[in-house]
Amino acid sequence: MSLKTVICVLWAVCVGHTEGIQHGPNIIIMLMDDMGWGDLGVFGEPSKETPNLDVMAAQGMLFPNFYTANPLCSPSRAALLTGRLPVRNGFYTTNAHARNAYTPQEIVGGISQDEILLPELLKKKDYVSKIIGKWHLGHRSQYLPLKHGFDEWFGSPNCHFGPYNNSVRPNIPVYNNSEMTGRYYEEFEINVKTGESNLTQIYLKEGLDFISQQATAQRPFFLYWAPDATHSPVYASERFLGKSQRGRYGDAVMELDDSIGQILAHLVSLGIHNNTLVFFTSDNGAAVMSGAHQSGSNGPFLCGKETTFEGGMREPAIAWWPGRIPAGTVSYQLASVMDLFSTSLSVTGVLPPDDRVIDGLDLSPVLFNNSLLDRPIFYYRGNQMMAVRIGQYKVHYWTWSNSWEEYNTGINFCPGQEVPGVTTHTQEEHTMQPLIFHLGQDPGERYPIRSEVMCLSVLGNGVKTVGPG
């Protein structure tokens, strides 16, 4: 043992376990499933079911203007892990204009071998990566997480749809790394009638154990924690069932919130909280078409999942890194799940791929200096760019909620909401004269700004007084 090593060890013992860690920060991305912006107490859910997330926000940075890259699970998750829009990473459809890509469920495709995922890149700095929960980027063996950079996996390639009880359509499998360890509704019980399931507890334990193991081994880690309790059919464990004023959906939220509190507390108890960036968000807006019992809240926003209105794509988001991110701050940065890719690379000192377009933005200046960076938000359905946000302005080139055919069967993507000419049931093109909203003044997209007023106002004294009176 050299003198230098002895000094290092002694110093580490003196200043405490974690201070001696030489590796880059750990990364934890907590991705909820179909949870809406308005489901958090800090974003106004009246039942206030998320005390732990509210504390996380008070200790970290809250993002009211955070977006997914697509209002549907698979493309959103593919965008997060590749830092690229679905039209680049392949998770889109062309066969039905403005339909969302549901690729890995409907067909046998999945994430392309040519895409480079975040855990693959983090390997360059010896990160151990684990995904816990839903993958959703393809269920055939070549598409599974361990083939795309993850070292460990506990979870499923798909949602917990079911139960299916015929040999043609087996229940969705649950994997432990590369081995199937059971199936939903069989070894991993979900009681659709009572809503009871221990899955969130299992995912929590998997998360805590993984963190403990890496802390003990002093290895840097990336944990992608993606539980799916708030996706229909929603579930919670016995301890949480009946606890929320909202019913079963709220019970699921309360259990996830409790789990998040436990994970953060675990980081603190291990002394690695000052070396761990935790980011909480959701994959798309609340699935309001599923009704009051099986879906959450998009707060003041229009419509929900599968649409390119704010309710479909604006997500709850909190960044937490004690000692690095100033506590109790609100960032108005327009940000995206794709930024989690670029930011994770930045804080760990890994260069992004230089052979392709990366749509993610490095949010480090936002997180550490509360800077505001110029950047647009693109709203896609399938391969159709429906809308763009720049600053407070959102421009719809196309509007569409869902088809009359679907709507007439009782499926409503905007229940209780109707904005004439905006929540259209036919695909309406506005490319020659786009619909414009000021999302600061009108977050609910209720008052399109008339173009002539807009022009006059931009020519005049700015845009402050644009809109109806």
Added chain:
Amino acid sequence: MSLKTVICVLWAVCVGHTEGIQHGPNIIIMLMDDMGWGDLGVFGEPSKETPNLDVMAAQGMLFPNFYTANPLCSPSRAALLTGRLPVRNGFYTTNAHARNAYTPQEIVGGISQDEILLPELLKKKDYVSKIIGKWHLGHRSQYLPLKHGFDEWFGSPNCHFGPYNNSVRPNIPVYNNSEMTGRYYEEFEINVKTGESNLTQIYLKEGLDFISQQATAQRPFFLYWAPDATHSPVYASERFLGKSQRGRYGDAVMELDDSIGQILAHLVSLGIHNNTLVFFTSDNGAAVMSGAHQSGSNGPFLCGKETTFEGGMREPAIAWWPGRIPAGTVSYQLASVMDLFSTSLSVTGVLPPDDRVIDGLDLSPVLFNNSLLDRPIFYYRGNQMMAVRIGQYKVHYWTWSNSWEEYNTGINFCPGQEVPGVTTHTQEEHTMQPLIFHLGQDPGERYPIRSEVMCLSVLGNGVKTVGPG
């Protein structure tokens, strides 16, 4: 000077200025004008304009289920000060079924001489009472605040409507105690074009001075702080104009929030915060019919001001009393502005009148022990009881947004919202088979529970799974 007095004075000096105060707690009621539930950061406004109110909530008790007694200014304010429903205190109409009582503006009436107002009762314990801002309980001399228990007044009998510039309809007067000291748009400028006015600053200074004077004199006080900057035409002072992402309405919110922060800080600096109950709320829901520039947000709730949907009557509410009310608590108590009357009497040790019905509830057990008390909420328009809430269930006996005649002129009480059979433009009676909502699961009143399901469910295993799937 007796020995006892000397000892008392010495003791007061030793333990600090305020510890020697023998009088009951001061009461401050901060009543906003047309501010919506969703306008506070802590209730989900995306622009997060209310850091001081959010801190007030973190230091006090937040009420997500707090209601006004009527979705309109005058009857709401009369209910607050009398502890009685408008149908009891006279602020209702019978001449047009389900119209709201706008009495003090449209006719020459006002608060009845027979009503006993909170400041009259507090006089029994030598409280000094001041109203700052809008009165709205009658503009003829016999109805003004100093005739109804207030010792001081700075403000106006009415809203800051105008400007009027003809002798038939003069501008609304502003009073300093019993003397008119000027008029809106004349001595008290409001620039409708730019939105600039110093009125909130004037009301703030009046409030701080009054508090200082009573603290110095060691007199218990009741301050009813009722600024009207968020009532159309909304205004803010130069320092706040253009500061909010929401435009002028948000600027007004930011200035009010800043003022509230200053008032709370002033209580702390005077050392009387541990002896002062501060309650923040609003008089009715956001006036969403006024459009995006002149109105606020009712968050996830249906419709707004003038309606008996949640957006019309659910109010932002925070109670603050350091050392007495546990910090950072959320109370799900169903509560009402009328409870501020009963609670103020309770904490000051004054008995309520025993010759009349008082509708207010003493919230002391809620504030100090976080108890939950059984109580219904009644939703009135004029003399018509439109709906009742008991627990999580709300029952609509009548539905009505506004008339087709009014709606067809472009006035919409539910912009962007439409729930078939609920947001009706004709007065729809449901007394034989009321519309039922579960507000925990469905705060937005989008999914009426079918009666037959309700009955079956109540007869069966409880009501957890009631409603559409």
